[in-house]
C-alpha cells in the first residue's frame with residue numbers, strides 16, 4: 001500500500017522549474033513541473049557523477065543534468081540518447097492542486 005506525503009501545491013513550483021524534498025529514507029528528491037503542468041519526482045542525484053539534477057533544464061518531458069548535459073526521461077528516470085543509466089523515480093498524484101509523493105514503489109536504483 002502506498003503512503004502518500006503532501007509536498008505542497010502545483011503553483012509552488014514554477015513551470016519548467018523544480019524544488020527539492022528532503023526525505024530520511026530516500027535522500028533528496030527533485031520534484032519537477034513541466035510547461036504542461038505535469039509533475040514528476042526523481043532522485044536528485046545524477047547517475048553519471050552525482051550532479052544535482054534539480055538544477056538542470058526541464059524541456060518537454062525531460063530534464064538535462066547541469067553538469068555534463070545527460071538527459072533523462074522525467075517519467076522513468078532513464079537516460080535518453082546514447083547515455084546509459086537511470087535515477088530513481090517516484091509516484092506522484094495530484095488532488096485538488098495538492099501534490100502527493102510516494103516513496104514506497106517505482107524506485108529504480
Ligand code: FES
Nearest residue numbers: 046049051065068
Ligand atoms: S553528473 Fe549529471 S551528466 Fe554528469
